[in-house]
Amino acid sequence: MKNLRRFQISCSLLLLLAAVGCTTEDVKPTVSLASNVERFDYNNGQATVFAVLNGPVNQEIAVELTFNGDASLNQDFTVSNEVIVVPSGQDRGFIVLTGIPEADTAIKQISITIKANDAYIVGAESSITLELQDCTGDRDGDGVLDCDDLCPDEPGPPENGGCPWLGLFINEILYDPPTGIAGDSNGDGTRQPQEDEFIELYNSNPDLDISGYTISDLDGVRHVFPSGTIIPSKGAIVIFGGGNPTGGFGGALVQTASTGLLSLNRGGDIITLRDDQGQVLDVFDINNFNDRAAQSLTRVPDITGEAFQEHSTVAESGGRLFSPGVRLNGESF
Numbered sequence: 001m002k003n004l005r006r007f008q009i010s011c012s013l014l015l016l017l018a019a020v021g022c023t024t025e026d027v028k029p030t031v032s033l034a035s036n037v038e039r040f041d042y043n044n045g046q047a048t049v050f051a052v053l054n055g056p057v058n059q060e061i062a063v064e065l066t067f068n069g070d071a072s073l074n075q076d077f078t079v080s081n082e083v084i085v086v087p088s089g090q091d092r093g094f095i096v097l098t099g100i101p102e103a104d105t106a107i108k109q110i111s112i113t114i115k116a117n118d119a120y121i122v123g124a125e126s127s128i129t130l131e132l133q134d135c136t137g138d139r140d141g142d143g144v145l146d147c148d149d150l151c152p153d154e155p156g157p158p159e160n161g162g163c164p165w166l167g168l169f170i171n172e173i174l175y176d177p178p179t180g181i182a183g184d185s186n187g188d189g190t191r192q193p194q195e196d197e198f199i200e201l202y203n204s205n206p207d208l209d210i211s212g213y214t215i216s217d218l219d220g221v222r223h224v225f226p227s228g229t230i231i232p233s234k235g236a237i238v239i240f241g242g243g244n245p246t247g248g249f250g251g252a253l254v255q256t257a258s259t260g261l262l263s264l265n266r267g268g269d270i271i272t273l274r275d276d277q278g279q280v281l282d283v284f285d286i287n288n289f290n291d292r293a294a295q296s297l298t299r300v301p302d303i304t305g306e307a308f309q310e311h312s313t314v315a316e317s318g319g320r321l322f323s324p325g326v327r328l329n330g331e332s333f
């Protein structure tokens, strides 16, 4: 309510002021847009678009809109109203968009923007974009319908949301544990520069038996995955240099180096992941990051990122220096 009261200069001297006019001053509501879905179907699918105020208004306002994008109003979709009416006493109003079935079912965008008006202030969320799709279509032919397909233009199995599997790869690596207890990545209560090194692998495959797979540095094999090591689909495994890893690690598998240490040389080393046939699956070249890090390097974003970055420099890390077994933001994979 605090910004929305209508203040009126007292008009008790109305008769006196009548000659020059009685002025009013409004504290205007701030308006933002929101929607209940990001995409909807040409085949009579619907999306609700809300105008949300920062508090209730004491008289009806009409939020004016513009519709842009390659989807056309009344050709590709209809709207229940071209303005959003917020009734008196309410803090929001809405309109409903409905898809029009048609032969052309390419994905089209609808961009809705609040038009400036004296009755309100346009807030930060002044515009939203929705997509119109053919939800019965399957453009990439992978059996996952477009509206359910997280990768609608790349074939992939249903169990991976219609996206291709990416294989087994390094997602994060700590070769330079921070000094002091902040460097106790394995959670065993002491910071030990060899033991607290780790490599985090992610499995973008169905469940995968990695028995006999290896991790090597330039000097030779540092870890052989023991018999019976199976990483669940879309799961992770963390290999620490040593110590007694303590904690949940997001439910990831946890091992320590079979040779007693990983010996990741921060001055220049190349880490190679191989399968049990000796085929190289992934390589991490520390020489590309020749400054001391005192934190891990991680894919950004997790899993799909091509580039590695220092962990704490990514906003969603919340300043954490590493995240063995979990995503940058601390959530499980």
Ligand SMILES: [Ca+2]
Pocket: 138, 139, 140, 141, 142, 143, 144, 145, 146, 149, 151, 152, 162
């Ligand atoms: Ca598909």
Ligand SMILES: [Ca+2]
Pocket: 140, 142, 144, 149, 150, 151, 152, 153, 154, 155, 156, 161, 162, 163
């Ligand atoms: Ca797909």
Ligand SMILES: [Ca+2]
Pocket: 183, 184, 185, 186, 187, 188, 189, 190, 191, 192, 195, 196, 243
């Ligand atoms: Ca430790």
Ligand SMILES: [Ca+2]
Pocket: 171, 172, 200, 298, 322, 323, 324, 325, 326, 327, 328
């Ligand atoms: Ca991580």
